[in-house]
Amino acid sequence: MPFAPQIKIPATYMRGGTSKGVFFKRSDLPEAAQQAGAIRDQLLLRVIGSPDPYGKQIDGMGGATSSTSKTVILDKSAQPHHDVDYLFGQVSIDSAFVDWSGNCGNLTAAVGAFAIANGLVAAEKIPENGICTVHIWQANIQKTIIAHVPITQGQVQETGDFELDGVTFPAAEVQIEFLDPADDGEDGGAMFPTGNLVDTLLVPEVGEFQATFINAGIPTIFLNAADIGYEGTELQDAINGDAAALARFEKIRAYGAKQMGLIQDIAEAEKRQHTPKIAFVSGPKSYVSSSGKAIGEQDTDLLVRALSMGKLHHAMMGTAAVAIGTAAAIPGTLVNLAAGGGEREAVRFGHPSGTLRVGAQAVQENGQWAVKKAVMSRSARVLMEGWVRIPQDALK
Incomplete structure (x- = not known):
């Protein structure tokens, strides 16, 4: 009986904030998975190791928690005045489902670094030493996020003394600005969808x-x-x-x-x-x-x-x-x-x-x-x- 071979896809496993996920450049995905649909979802489910009735994701990259069952797809931005388009998929652990309805704020911290390191940010924007300001278009929620990523000798600086509760070791601080974070009315209404504070x-x-x-x-x-x-x-x-x-x-x-x-x-x-x-x-x-x-x-x-x-x-x-x-x-x-x-x-x-x-x-x-x-x-x-x-x- 013939068995299908394995295919390999360029990827990076990153921690962002108190989450971890598998990051891809959209252009590195198989052609059929470069757009929304069942093939893309099937690919991400298999990468993470879902659905897993045991709830452990042993046969994949997931860590069997909501914080570690995550995927990110990045591309050069199609939006004016933005550097990178950021698409986030939250992968269910025990069911065959990828939720595209929201953003991951923790992994946002890793988006700028990945974009710089993988050629998605114009070289002239990256200082030799200092801060690189990355304009991110969050495609799930149609919002702008700005990441301030430290650069040392032309490379993303990852190590540092910034401590974040929930993360074991210190690292470099990345400041994140979520611009106009309230909903604009397209999905469930305004900031307060019922019109009430309580x-x-x-x-x-x-x-x-x-x-x-x-x-x-x-x-x-x-x-x-x-x-x-x-x-x-x-x-x-x-x-x-x-x-x-x-x-x-x-x-x-x-x-x-x-x-x-x-x-x-x-x-x-x-x-x-x-x-x-x-x-x-x-x-x-x-x-x-x-x-x-x-x-x-x-x-x-x-x-x-x-x-x-x-x-x-x-x-x-x-x-x-x-x-x-x-x-x-x-x-x-x-x-x-x-x-x-x-x-x-x-x-x-x-x-x-x-x-x-x-x-x-x-x-x-x-x-x-x-x-x-x-x-x-x-x-x-x-x-x-x-x-x-x-x-x-x-x-x-």
Whole structure:
């Protein structure tokens, strides 16, 4: 019986922020996978090792978590005044599904570095020493992101002393600006899709909750921790080991997605795993992070715990951090109230791995809230580069 040979595809395995993913230049993909469709999805699923009923992704590059089951496709930008087009695919672990509905803010930190190193940024823009400003077009959400990438002797500088909670080793700091991070109305409405800063969310057989629905960075549902029986200090095992709790969160997320206008029927949430995110907030409290680091009440403005792809995230998704910073800047949201209320241009929040600071400036225009940009610092590093291999018949 003949067996299909393996094909090899140029790829780079990178850490960006607190996530890891497999990066491709679009032109390096097999021709049939260079455009959206089943062939591209099949390729990425096989590269990552999904669907895997064992939930381990042993036969692929995925790490069996939402933070490590990620793919990125980059190309020279077709948009004016941009350097690179960035397309992100969140690969389901146990089902044959790639979610293209949102961005990965953490991997954004690696996009600029990859683009510079792989000839996607014009050589005249890259200094011998200093900062290279990379204009990124985020194709999933049709937004501009600016990455400030350090350069030493004409090469991307990856090592440094910047420490990011949730990442073991220090690295070079990459500042990321998310321009006009709120939704423009094409997918679920404006920044506040219901027009309210706080809504009532009724979930059959679960309960009635106060919620802030926001489209900024990524569509997100914020709840008060106390309303759902939590302190806000929880680590992953407290929630991810509780199947009933995860099912309850998913049901709340589905009904929230419908109220936000992102889906028309509750059943559609199963095919939209990446968005919206669901998170819960509380005022600052002391706790011990997953690394054993003591976080004092005075170290944060508030605490936030967020779920991604059905599990509590080990740190914080970069896009959700944008949503947190944006909501914190707008008086009256649940996030703002948890941080003490009032006006603010930056917030430091506690997450399971430590703390993170994100800045956002909110203004009112014609009676509507707007945020021009959100800013945070991340880091990125190439872990491996060369080729990934997949069986040729995976592309049938």
